[in-house]
Amino acid sequence: MCQPSREALMTGMIPHRSGGIGFTAIDSEIPTFTTVLQDNGYFTAGINKLQHMQPPGRFTWDWEAGGMNGDPLTWDDRNPVLTADRVEEAMGAARAQNKPFFISCNITDPHRPFYGSPEANAQDDNQTGPYKIPHEILPEQVVIPPHLEDLPDIRKELAQYYNSVQRLDIAVGNVLDKLNASPEKDNTLVLFVSDHGMPFPFAKSTCYSSGTLTPALIKWPGMSAPRTFDALTSNIDILPTVLDLLGIDTPAGVDGTSWLPMINGKVTSIREYTFTYMNTEYNGTNYAMRGIQDHKYLMVFTPWSDGKFTLKYTDSVTGLTYKALVAAAAGDPAVAKRVKQYTYGIPLALYDLQKDPGQRVNIIDRPDMREARAAGAHEGNERPATRKLRDIPQGWEAGRQAKRTTVPALWHRRGAGWPSRLTEHSRPAAQARRSIGRQVHPSSREADGDVARWRDVVLRGVEVGRGRLSEFVRTGTTPVR
CATH class of the missing domain: 3.40.720.10 (Alkaline Phosphatase, subunit A)
Incomplete structure (x- = not known):
């Protein structure tokens, strides 16, 4: 926004x-x-x-x-x-x-x-x-x-x-x-x-x-x-x-x-994944969402999605398009499903960006994804970055911004002119990251590359953090930074 x-x-x-x-x-x-x-x-x-x-x-x-x-x-x-x-x-x-x-x-x-x-x-x-x-x-x-x-x-x-x-x-x-x-x-x-x-x-x-x-x-x-x-x-x-x-x-x-x-x-x-963030709307309503993606997959976490709360306070629903979708949904089950996806959200979804650029098909419960998750779920099988993420209650807050x-x-630049040869300048190390839950989070480069393991990692964080985030959504209060 x-x-x-x-x-x-x-x-x-x-x-x-x-x-x-x-x-x-x-x-x-x-x-x-x-x-x-x-x-x-x-x-x-x-x-x-x-x-x-x-x-x-x-x-x-x-x-x-x-x-x-x-x-x-x-x-x-x-x-x-x-x-x-x-x-x-x-x-x-x-x-x-x-x-x-x-x-x-x-x-x-x-x-x-x-x-x-x-x-x-x-x-x-x-x-x-x-x-x-x-x-x-x-x-x-x-x-x-x-x-x-x-x-x-x-x-x-x-x-x-x-x-x-x-x-x-x-x-x-x-x-x-x-x-x-x-x-x-x-x-x-x-x-x-x-x-x-x-x-x-x-x-x-x-x-x-x-x-x-x-x-x-x-x-x-x-x-x-x-x-x-x-x-x-x-x-x-x-x-x-x-x-x-x-x-x-x-x-x-x-x-x-x-x-x-x-x-x-x-x-x-410069990074393996991008992380995206959505929090409060212009009127203060908290429609919190998080996204993590690479070139092939996008995972979207929507903590306000509980089957009751609906997306309605955003300018994307004020024009001709949303009204046309709602009207068409009355006679078209496919459009009705799409309107439900947008209006009620999906708590946790995974999309194949190459095969599904419009994010219409949630594949997170597809059999091959479940099997891959089970194969990587054993503690000894996990990579260090995965184990590190598992220990973070609010793990979904980790990462980088892509807005x-x-x-x-x-x-x-006046005076001395531009450098004839551009070089990478050193920078001081980043200070400890603040976030919801006041946890220190790893950078996106440390995250595990297996999509099924993403799912395992995120689900573990969601189990602890989702109820709290959803409460922020319903009450309109601001999460602790």
Whole structure:
């Protein structure tokens, strides 16, 4: 979601360690991009979504702009021309102080309401002038993603969403045009990422792959030829990666890992698994979920799923798509099963990402999975990492964060220029991890690689911890960090 995802990116820390578990402020002592870069002489500027980076004392902007008519607490203006003008103004303010800059430019598209909807028309000047896109996508032109059904209203809403994405693309292009016309064009790092998946069922506010698989593009002066990396990465990696590029030490306790060793060819990957997190919604309702995945499997733990509690306080159920699914479920058992899966959740599920990209078939009780679990269940047969995880009552809280955030961010380095050869910088060892239950957890690299053993490990942790987490969900209280 918007705020916890941004706070994870800006701190390099998983939510229950920074304090940003929902629409809540991080702890007051946590270092952030803004504090670290300001301490190193950078001018910091924030554009839009500033209310989703809290508290102000940890996100201290030298220059800021957002909202309607200059009020940062109102809904951000989605004018793609205005967005670029604000970036240009921020660069000029940094130039006037002769400082390198960090600009966090958050573009509200493609957030709801989507382009062309009645609510968006009212908000965005009826989609005229700079709000209008040149090539509107029609419902019959959209490709239905694997986690959704092919229904008329879903096609309609997907077309609105893709048109919002098109306006986002225009805004990013305008920002890059401003940068390319500036004196800083040859000395600025550009990062483009998203905070989460599309706000549709089985996506945003869940740990399904469509909720956490998001783009990440990075460019800096003097980098090698563009490449695509098929590696398990996370947005908590962005802070250590960028600081690595800037030659600034990463703060102690950061959970993320720099991408530079992988980019420079020193390693082929930086983690064996990614861990994803969902906690409280914007209204405080706790829909806790956890995900662990590699390239083939995704396991999802949903502690609020008890057959009674339902998912209903999230913006993914407010549009045309969810209503279309509910209506179709009345006459289609397959759709009804899908709606039940989303609305009531599944306590523990395992999905084959290659064969089932929409996460429709839970294979955790498949015979071959049960047999593999039994084969690995003997104490003497377990690897050290597995035994270590078994001893952690809240073992599901272990691991790394894989959420996404702000779009785009610019870092400019003035003066000495960029290093001619990028190297991996040493960092202090991470401090002890805090989590629910105040346990110290192993890193994702220590986890066992056998999917059946994951199941055994997680089930042992769930037996102890599930009731407590479910109680947090039902009562709306905040888990102890």
